[in-house]
Amino acid sequence: MRPALPEPFYARCIADPPRFAPLEGTHEADLVVVGGGFTGLSAALAAAEAGRSVVLLEAGRLAAGASGRNGGQLHSGQRQDVLWLETHFGYGRALALWRFGEAAKAHVLGLIDRFGIECNLQRGLIHALHKPGLVIEAKEHVEALGDRYSYPVEYLGREETAAALGSRAYFGAIRDPGGAHLDPLRLAHGLARAAVSAGAALHEESAATALSRHGAGPLVRTARGEVRARHVIVATNGRSNGLERATRRRTLGINSYMVATEPLGPLGDTILPGGEGASDSRFVVRYWRKLADGRLTFGGGESNAGRIPSDIRSFVLPHLLDVYPQLKDVGIAHAWGGIVTVTKPRLPFVREIAPQVWAAAGFSGQGVGLAPYVGRLLVERLHGRGGELDLYTRLHIPPLPSSTWMRRALVSLAIWYGRLGD
Secondary structure (H helix, E strand, C coil), rough: CCCCCCCCCHHHHCCCCCCCCCCCCEEEEEEEEECHHHHHHHHHHHHHHHCCCCECCCCCCCCCCCCHCCCCCCCCCCCCCCCHHHHHHHHHHHHHHHHHHHHHHHHHHHHHHHHHCCCCEEEEEEEECCHHHHHHHHHHHHHHHHHHCCCCEEEHHHHHHHHHHHCCCCEEEEEEEEEEECCCCHHHHHHHHHHHHHEEEECCCCCEEEEEECCCEEEEEEEEEEEEEEEEEECCCCCCCCCCCCCHHHHHHEEEEEEEEEEHHHHHCCCCCCCCCEECCCCCCCCEEEECCCEEEEEEEEEECCCCCCCHHHHHHHHHHHHHHHHCCCCCCEEEEEEEEECCHHHHCEEEEEECCEECCCCCCCHHHHHHHHHHHHHHHHCCCCHHHHHHCCCCCCCCCCHHHHHHHHHHHHHHHHHHHH
């Protein structure tokens, strides 16, 4: 059994999280959504707003996985930058993928605005360069975005970066005023409330245990009930516990760890003074942002999905102090972790995995922006629309070893190799 990760700090800050009863009995629906994260909640909302009957099944609590545990950064474009996309796919396809990512970002911002979701949204992201050898490529990236993608970002020199971050650990940065950061758990709860208001039926503690056929459509069973449906969307991010294996074969889970400090007080005035969130260029990426009460949330350090440090605080703290040594005496209020699900090319795996059954997984750290949009497009695809999704369904996402020990060994090897590169 995989070790349990502590709950995220975000959960401690919410006094009235929504609660939903387990599924009981036999039901029928146009759509069954398996998984209560960003993809599943957005799909349930889109289907309900389109007048479809929809049942969502979540094995635990809504957004208890990556959707409610992550760093809350809403990035532009795809996980791979446009220079990488152009090299691998050519300019035309790179442009289409960039526009897809921007439509996804706009979709999330539109949901927040339309439903009045209070999730502490703040604009602006900074991507910091941890090696001087990355500066030339970063400048090329800035130029490409402006010239070929009509998207203005700003290159920051070393002194400008130090002022923007409150840290002298970096050699330059790219500032993206169109990115954003937010409380991901509050966003998920807002989507859940919107879906229920639109008519969706949400069920927690309702793990899908079997997926089969019943007449002309799929049948999904749980321990205490079942739903006969016209369509199924599997939105478990590759964590279906035997329900299906297609997404697991093309994704790997990596544990990523975070801490939330005590409020920084005056010590925090020079840290991210512009209100942006930040991440860096390391393979074992570091990512951070300030909360409304002056705390800093900081992510750093990774492991394979089977190993959790006995002391997450001590595991993350060296990464934090490497960036902000001035915080050595600041207390850590909470430490937690979550599983980042990646594919080999760091682009999502989206497929029809069986007749009338679609799945999406492997957002590779870009799920805050991409997952809700993919959820909506999956619903459109079920009804003959959602052509934009072809950009993902046509991607080659190679299979990975099925053996658990080999998968964990691959993750450990990749982290070790990445640290050497860093």
